Amino acid sequence: MTRLARPSRRVSLAGLLTAALLATPLIATTTPAAAQPQAASTPALIPKPVSQQALDGQDFTLKPWSIVGVASSAKESRAARKVADQLTAQLRRSTGYPLPVIPLVPGVADVKLSTNGPASLGAEGYQLRVDRSAVSVTAATPEGLYRGVTTLRQLLPAKADAARRQTGPWRVAGTTIADSPRYGYRGAMLDVSRHFFSVTEVKRYIDLISLYKLNKLHLHLSDDQGWRIQVDSWPRLTTYGGSLEVNGTPGGSYTKADFAEIVRYAADHYLTVIPEIDTPGHTNAALASYADLNCDGVAPPLYTGTDVGFSSLCVGKDITYSFLDDVFREVAQQAPGDVIHLGGDEAHSTPHSDYLTFVPKAAALVTKQHKRVMGWQEIAETPLPAGSIAQYWGTDDARSQELARKAAAQGAQVVMSPANRAYLDMKYDDSTPYGQDWAGLVDVKTAYDWNPSTLVPDLPESAVAGVEAPIWTETLDDLDKLEYMAFPRLPGVAELGWSQASALDWTAYKDRLGAQGSRWDILSVNFYRAPEINWR
Ligand code: IFG
Numbered sequence: 001m002t003r004l005a006r007p008s009r010r011v012s013l014a015g016l017l018t019a020a021l022l023a024t025p026l027i028a029t030t031t032p033a034a035a036q037p038q039a040a041s042t043p044a045l046i047p048k049p050v051s052q053q054a055l056d057g058q059d060f061t062l063k064p065w066s067i068v069g070v071a072s073s074a075k076e077s078r079a080a081r082k083v084a085d086q087l088t089a090q091l092r093r094s095t096g097y098p099l100p101v102i103p104l105v106p107g108v109a110d111v112k113l114s115t116n117g118p119a120s121l122g123a124e125g126y127q128l129r130v131d132r133s134a135v136s137v138t139a140a141t142p143e144g145l146y147r148g149v150t151t152l153r154q155l156l157p158a159k160a161d162a163a164r165r166q167t168g169p170w171r172v173a174g175t176t177i178a179d180s181p182r183y184g185y186r187g188a189m190l191d192v193s194r195h196f197f198s199v200t201e202v203k204r205y206i207d208l209i210s211l212y213k214l215n216k217l218h219l220h221l222s223d224d225q226g227w228r229i230q231v232d233s234w235p236r237l238t239t240y241g242g243s244l245e246v247n248g249t250p251g252g253s254y255t256k257a258d259f260a261e262i263v264r265y266a267a268d269h270y271l272t273v274i275p276e277i278d279t280p281g282h283t284n285a286a287l288a289s290y291a292d293l294n295c296d297g298v299a300p301p302l303y304t305g306t307d308v309g310f311s312s313l314c315v316g317k318d319i320t321y322s323f324l325d326d327v328f329r330e331v332a333q334q335a336p337g338d339v340i341h342l343g344g345d346e347a348h349s350t351p352h353s354d355y356l357t358f359v360p361k362a363a364a365l366v367t368k369q370h371k372r373v374m375g376w377q378e379i380a381e382t383p384l385p386a387g388s389i390a391q392y393w394g395t396d397d398a399r400s401q402e403l404a405r406k407a408a409a410q411g412a413q414v415v416m417s418p419a420n421r422a423y424l425d426m427k428y429d430d431s432t433p434y435g436q437d438w439a440g441l442v443d444v445k446t447a448y449d450w451n452p453s454t455l456v457p458d459l460p461e462s463a464v465a466g467v468e469a470p471i472w473t474e475t476l477d478d479l480d481k482l483e484y485m486a487f488p489r490l491p492g493v494a495e496l497g498w499s500q501a502s503a504l505d506w507t508a509y510k511d512r513l514g515a516q517g518s519r520w521d522i523l524s525v526n527f528y529r530a531p532e533i534n535w536r
Pocket of ligand 1: 376393472
């Protein structure tokens, strides 16, 4: 691929035109009459935008001499340019076109990306226009530009996502879109403790979930079966506590360099990493690594089964809190986001009174790091610091609903991840070869057909921060299984997080979902071809 020299900051029109002509392979540019292009089909976008109008007869075609222009403030130019570079890196691969990226000057570029849009667009909003002459994405921030470019990728033919050069034409149906998200928290959780997933595998998951405008990646980094994040002051957590995984196969862990790479890659896809250190339960890996952390001073063996609720930090020992102080400090240093998740679920081996004592002390060690506290719904039993987030994982049971309301009543936000709808490790149906079914069978419709703001009765809508789709990996030990369980259900949860409640309609959605199949084939996603969806 001939990469054009990056034009200097000051660009002459003549220079630009020369660059454009040089970039143009000498091919016929007229389309023989017989091959007049039929109009591109109206796109099936997920998540559904706030508003979209087709512009008939205004199809745009990317050309070998197309030029990408970027407009931004000086402060945002690096980030805006990076969004353009990510888009062109992919399109150069699939189209074979040079697609130079230059500062946007009037009348030169036919793909126009700008972060100089009105502040009214908000942090993630954007406007997108496609007509015969140009494609333009306008946002107020680089993040909004990224969200708009994500939409543009779905407007292009699926083969635009190919890893190798395809034949054109590269046509986009004329349209105008104005868009912004319903909720600020739109997440996916990946359990890397039950089964360890490498940096490369986490990056693949990031590639896929970012296609649907999620903005949070919650990593479940510790549990009974494995400790996965480096803590220099307690090295045995990873060297010993991270050595195995479910079924006793070798585990693994992230060095600080590894974790920094995950954080960087996530940030490039506008995902904030939320690290979870699950406490006081789900702690066998830590307890096995350091005998002193155990109330009886005896370290249990490493655990490679799939039971839950049998472990607990020792609430009455001071070392527990110096341990957590060190852990949360080193985790906070590795995760620049504003939230640390301290778990709090299934503390069945922690006396309830001890639990009520423990959570506020652990929470204080998180806020000491100037981070917001997040935890599973059970933490709502305790007085939470300002800015806390309780994660609902109920199955419409009264106790879980009560905990969500309790969280809201004390001013905490609630993230909705109902286990009987959003848990992607739940089987689709009785024939699903892996996954669990304790929360019920979750088919594609069940994962989509619910409203995060009204699911829990009497939970104020203002308390609902958004949604998250967790995937627990007791039974999922490789990417293929992960992809099979996450797709096609994750895009549905992503739409619940982004699109307006009025847009949520299963019949219309399932048709749009079917159109993702060709894109997932191009991306080699090992998705479950649910028979009720018209895959095309
Ligand atoms: N519940 C446990 C998880 C995991 C899950 C599997 C939560 C908050 C069942 N806790 O969900 O550790 O085992 O579906």
